[in-house]
Structure formats: structure tokens, C-alpha cells
Amino acid sequence: MGLLPISVILVATALLLKTSWFPVFPGLGFWWYVAITFVLVMASTFSATLYLHRSLAHKSVTFVVWFEHVLRICIWLTTGMRRREWVAVHRKHHPFADRKEDPHTPAFQGVWHVVRYGLQLYRKEAANPNTIATYAHDIPFDWIDRRLYHPFSNVGIFGILPALYLLFFGSLPGFVIWIVQMFWFPYVVVGFVNAFSHSLGKKGFGFLSYRNHNTPDLSVNLWFWLFSFLTCGETNHNCHHAHPASAQIKCRRSEIDPGWWAIVLLKYLRIARDIKIAKCEYSE
Ligand SMILES: [Zn+2]
Numbered sequence: 550m551g552l553l554p555i556s557v558i559l560v561a562t563a564l565l566l567k568t569s570w571f572p573v574f575p576g577l578g579f580w581w582y583v584a585i586t587f588v589l590v591m592a593s594t595f596s597a598t599l600y601l602h603r604s605l606a607h608k609s610v611t612f613v614v615w616f617e618h619v620l621r622i623c624i625w626l627t628t629g630m631r632r633r634e635w636v637a638v639h640r641k642h643h644p645f646a647d648r649k650e651d652p653h654t655p656a657f658q659g660v661w662h663v664v665r666y667g668l669q670l671y672r673k674e675a676a677n678p679n680t681i682a683t684y685a686h687d688i689p690f691d692w693i694d695r696r697l698y699h700p701f702s703n704v705g706i707f708g709i710l711p712a713l714y715l716l717f718f719g720s721l722p723g724f725v726i727w728i729v730q731m732f733w734f735p736y737v738v739v740g741f742v743n744a745f746s747h748s749l750g751k752k753g754f755g756f757l758s759y760r761n762h763n764t765p766d767l768s769v770n771l772w773f774w775l776f777s778f779l780t781c782g783e784t785n786h787n788c789h790h791a792h793p794a795s796a797q798i799k800c801r802r803s804e805i806d807p808g809w810w811a812i813v814l815l816k817y818l819r820i821a822r823d824i825k826i827a828k829c830e831y832s833e
């Protein structure tokens with residue numbers, strides 16, 4: 550069965566049962582919905598940075614198996630990304646950053662192109678079997694990947710996720726929360742970071758960006774702490790290109806990395822282990 554029929558069936562079932570008119574959490578106030586939306590989009594951001602980026606792509610941290618499954622489910626439901634493809638494309642970005650072979654370079658493709666087609670650029674590059682074979686040969690392709698996450702990668706975001714939101718929050722709030730989430734990952738977490746962390750020049754761009762390390766690419770750190778907060782540290786991008794194998798994406802005390810805060814907590818809870826941190830000359 551194709552993606553569209555499955556998605557339609559799931560959403561229609563939720564509607565037919567009238568769950569959206571009798572939600573599990575009826576009539577929450579506006580600020581409650583704002584808080585819930587924030588928690589949900591941050592859950593997707595944390596899952597991507599912790600699992601896809603730091604753990605799988607760079608092997609800078611390892612999580613216990615049950616927690617990996619929690620992150621995989623969250624990524625499937627909220628982003629639709631296939632782990633092997635994301636890792637392959639991201640790993641290719643590092644050695645070729647800001648060169649022609651870079652899968653998402655604002656230097657050659659333009660800033661707005663990278664923002665607008667954030668996720669499509671991953672899918673386009675991942676369609677090249679050489680990219681997968683070269684950069685993701687060590688990434689498992691297990692039973693759940695073969696039967697669910699790979700063939701039905703979009704069923705989570707277009708079927709199950711909206712159905713769940715309608716069920717829990719009702720028609721209008723559920724729909725709005727889903728729309729925000731669908732906007733958030735491709736355009737903010739992927740497009741914004743990939744575009745603006747590589748397009749503001751090696752000398753920095755006024756109050757917007759700066760560089761700690763003289764890396765051969767055009768990567769910069771974005772100044773505003775709010776960007777780092779909302780992307781879980783991913784906009785400290787120059788730090789990351791200087792030390793890609795480090796689980797911590799920050800150098801100076803003034804920089805924040807909520808992804809690292811989560812790793813520290815998960816280590817304390819014995820959920821994270823084998824944590825690698827780079828020795829950085831800018832650490833204070
Ligand atoms: Zn980069």
C-alpha cells in the first residue's frame with residue numbers, strides 16, 4: 550500500500566471517530582498550546598542532534614538500546630528522515646564543506662535555495678547509491694528500517710503524527726501544532742543551520758557571526774544564544790567543523806549547547822556512555 554492511502558486512512562480514522570471534537574486534552578488555554586508546541590518541536594530537535602548527528606554520524610556518544618529506539622521513533626514521527634541517508638549526506642558535507650561536492654552549500658547553491666530545499670537536498674544526494682555506500686556503510690539497516698522506517702518514512706509525519714495531535718489536542722490546535730512542527734525541522738533545524746552557518750563569510754558578519762577556528766570551510770558560529778538554544782547547539786557550527794568528533798558543540802563559556810546539557814543528564818542517568826570531548830584551545 551502506498552504512502553498516500555495509508556496516510557489518508559489514518560487521518561480519516563481519527564476524524565471518523567470524532568476524536569478531534571472530543572480530544573483527550575480539551576480546551577487548554579493558548580499558552581498551554583504554545584508550551585506544548587515548544588516541547589514537541591524541541592523533542593524533534595534533540596532527537597536529531599543527539600542521535601542522527603552526534604551519535605550515529607560522528608560516534609561521539611553512545612546511548613543504551615531502548616533510548617535509541619525512543620529517538621528513532623521520535624525522528625520517524627516528527628521528521629521523516631531515514632537514518633542511513635541523513636548520516637551519509639552529513640558525513641559527505643564535512644570533507645567537502647563549501648566546495649562543489651558539498652550536498653548543501655550556500656556558496657554554490659545560494660542561501661535561500663539551501664533554506665527552502667533543506668530536506669530535499671538530503672533526499673537528492675541520498676538517491677546516489679555511491680554516497681550511501683561510501684559514507685554510511687557502517688550504519689545498520691535493521692528489520693525496523695527495512696519494514697517500517699525506510700519504506701514508510703513519510704507515514705509518521707503525514708499520517709500518524711497529525712492523527713495523534715488531532716486525538717490529543719482537537720481539530721484546530723492539533724492542526725496548528727502539526728503545521729508548526731512540519732515547518733520547524735526542514736526550515737529551521739536543517740535549512741537555517743545549513744544555510745546561515747556557512748554563508749556569513751570567514752571574517753564574520755557584524756554582530757551576527759564569528760569564528761573561533763580557522764577551518765578551511767566557511768563555517769561560522771551564530772551569535773545569538775537564542776539560535777543555539779533553539780537548535781540545541783547546532784549553530785555553534787564553526788566549533789563543530791573544527792572538532793566534528795566532539796559530543797560537545799561549543800568552545801567558549803559564552804556559547805551554549807543544550808544538546809550537551811542533555812548528554813550530561815543522560816550520562817548521569819546511565820543512558821549515555823562513550824562520550825568524546827575535543828580539547829579545544831578556546832575552552833575557558
Ligand atoms: Zn557544516
Ligand SMILES: [Zn+2]
Pocket residue numbers: 602606607639643789793
Ligand atoms: Zn557534523
